[in-house]
Amino acid sequence: xxxxxxxxxxAAPAHFAPVPLDxxxxxxxxxxxxxxSASHAGQCNVMAAAWACALDFAPPKVTVVLDKAxxxxxxxxxxxxxxxxxxxxxxxxxxxxxxxxxAHTHPDKLQRxxxxxxxxxxxxxxxxxxxxxxxxxxxxxLVCRVIPEPHNQQAYDxxxxxxxxxxxxxxxxxxxxxxFDTAPDSLRTLHYVAGGQFYATGASIKV
Amino acid sequence: xxxxxxxxxxAAPAHFAPVPLDxxxxxxxxxxxxxxSASHAGQCNVMAAAWACALDFAPPKVTVVLDKAxxxxxxxxxxxxxxxxxxxxxxxxxxxxxxxxxAHTHPDKLQRxxxxxxxxxxxxxxxxxxxxxxxxxxxxxLVCRVIPEPHNQQAYDxxxxxxxxxxxxxxxxxxxxxxFDTAPDSLRTLHYVAGGQFYATGASIKV
Numbered sequence: 234x235x236x237x238x239x240x241x242x243x244a245a246p247a248h249f250a251p252v253p254l255d256x257x258x259x260x261x262x263x264x265x266x267x268x269x270s271a272s273h274a275g276q277c278n279v280m281a282a283a284w285a286c287a288l289d290f291a292p293p294k295v296t297v298v299l300d301k302a303x304x305x306x307x308x309x310x311x312x313x314x315x316x317x318x319x320x321x322x323x324x325x326x327x328x329x330x331x332x333x334x335x336a337h338t339h340p341d342k343l344q345r346x347x348x349x350x351x352x353x354x355x356x357x358x359x360x361x362x363x364x365x366x367x368x369x370x371x372x373x374x375l376v377c378r379v380i381p382e383p384h385n386q387q388a389y390d391x392x393x394x395x396x397x398x399x400x401x402x403x404x405x406x407x408x409x410x411x412x413f414d415t416a417p418d419s420l421r422t423l424h425y426v427a428g429g430q431f432y433a434t435g436a437s438i439k440v
Numbered sequence: 441x442x443x444x445x446x447x448x449x450x451a452a453p454a455h456f457a458p459v460p461l462d463x464x465x466x467x468x469x470x471x472x473x474x475x476x477s478a479s480h481a482g483q484c485n486v487m488a489a490a491w492a493c494a495l496d497f498a499p500p501k502v503t504v505v506l507d508k509a510x511x512x513x514x515x516x517x518x519x520x521x522x523x524x525x526x527x528x529x530x531x532x533x534x535x536x537x538x539x540x541x542x543a544h545t546h547p548d549k550l551q552r553x554x555x556x557x558x559x560x561x562x563x564x565x566x567x568x569x570x571x572x573x574x575x576x577x578x579x580x581x582l583v584c585r586v587i588p589e590p591h592n593q594q595a596y597d598x599x600x601x602x603x604x605x606x607x608x609x610x611x612x613x614x615x616x617x618x619x620f621d622t623a624p625d626s627l628r629t630l631h632y633v634a635g636g637q638f639y640a641t642g643a644s645i646k647v
Contacts (some may be wrong), residue, residue: 262490263631264471265638283469286493288505288596295502296598326647372525385592389495389600391503396545411633424631424641426618432470434631435642440533 244350246369250403257293257399259287259409260373263434265319266425268296268331270350270365273311277366280305282330283425287315293396295377299356300390304336309379310393315351316365318374319422325431328423356398372422373401413437450559453576457610464500464606466616468493469578470641472526473632476504477557477572480518484573486540486555487512490632492524500603502584508599513545514584517601523560523572525581526629531622532638535630563605579629580608620644 236276239434240283261267264286270279279361284298309315320328327346334342343350349369353376367374377394385391413421414437421433423435463639468474471493477486491505502524506513516522527535534553539548550557556576562585563571573582584601592598612623620628621644629641 255556259634262633264473264493265492266471275539283471284494286471286503287491288504288598294596298493322645325645329647386498389501391495391600393596393598410637411639413639421642423645426469427466429647430617432618432620433645434643435628435640438529438532438630438638438640440536440636440638 244296245246245351245354246402248402249400251404252373252399252401254293254399255291256409257375258287258290259411260375260399260401261295261306261317262405263411263422264424265329265422266319266431266433267297268320268328268368269305269317270368271305271308271310271312271315272363275362276308277343277350278305278308278336279331279343279368281328281425288393294380295375295394295396297392297394298390299392299424301334302337307360312363313366314359314363315379315394316367317381318368318371318376320357320368320371321370321419322421322423323419324370326425328431329429332425351376353398363415371384371402372405372420373399374417375399380423388409389439394433444474444520444583452558452561455609455611456607459462459580459606459608459613460499460616461500461603461606463616464582465497465605466618467526467582467606467608467613470525470618470629471631472629472641473535473638474504474507474524475527475535475575475578476512476522477522477575478512478515478522479570479572482569483515484557485512485515485543485552486550486575488535488632492645495600501587502582502601502603504590504599504601505597505601509542509544515599519570520586521566521570521572521584521599522586523574523581523583525575525578527575528577528579528626529640530626530629531577532630535632535638536636539632545550560605577611579612579627580606627630
């Protein structure tokens, strides 16, 4: 028997705290690179995406671009759900690898990179089989339900979804605010450019 | 006679250099907050937007969310064009102001904030009256042509556009690459959260 994913640590990580849905847009507002995960029919995959963006406040919505060549897109289309999660600086190399290797050509990519997965808390309207596994070590996680828009998906690879639950590492996102300046630097999020070049989220500027 | 915008400095700023279209996505990949400008029927406006994102490589496309209440959206719909530009750290307060004040209620907002505008180079297929004015002091500029998608615009305030020309400050984006670490810190771009809270683009991480 083979499994498409690394061993699941079913316990949520320490500091995993719910984020009210009306604050969920703030998790994406600063433009971080994300990991996209999805599960369907016993398969799970995780890819990296720089092209994810908030779309609305309440209910919170997001956009994400999922290329037709990706295995993750197939799982998203099968389950109608995905998670966006914000990798931190220590996950930069993993993020690059998950963004360049496809599960089509590297079916063992999650195992080879020992991607540490855990199960999201149970959510109404999502069966366990549809529920995307989440990646440990991220700064925030958003579980999203696809709003079917076939033209956008076909013409632009653009998926629109509603955020149905969100969590963050409470050391770095507290009471609806990012606290990068007082949290460990290892919790700073990533902004991808190209060719393995990222920038960390930098200095706070309050006006 | 009144004018809806501050005096135009028609000369492009120093260090204003063209970016090849196949590298234009890199200007947005790291998730910066943008200023959106548009001109139509002798009027110009500039607003801030955190929800802009790359959508495709070649031809480069972008998405941007433009609320129905904004004056800039009316100008975008009238002219079929807009510019996205990346404000730098010294422009944080201006960016916050341009994002919170509407030209509907503050018709003199560009004048009051002395927004320094300049004309984009002439572009094929864009009349001078349609050509968005650009904001001095930004790190990069992208002129975009709307791809009409009425359902997205109505249902989600989501505009899709093709990038038809791009430029960057050559001190910070050279040969297709951001060079934040060797450029003056005043050229770092901004990432907005909420309530006047920005983060600058931070440390380089190369994997």
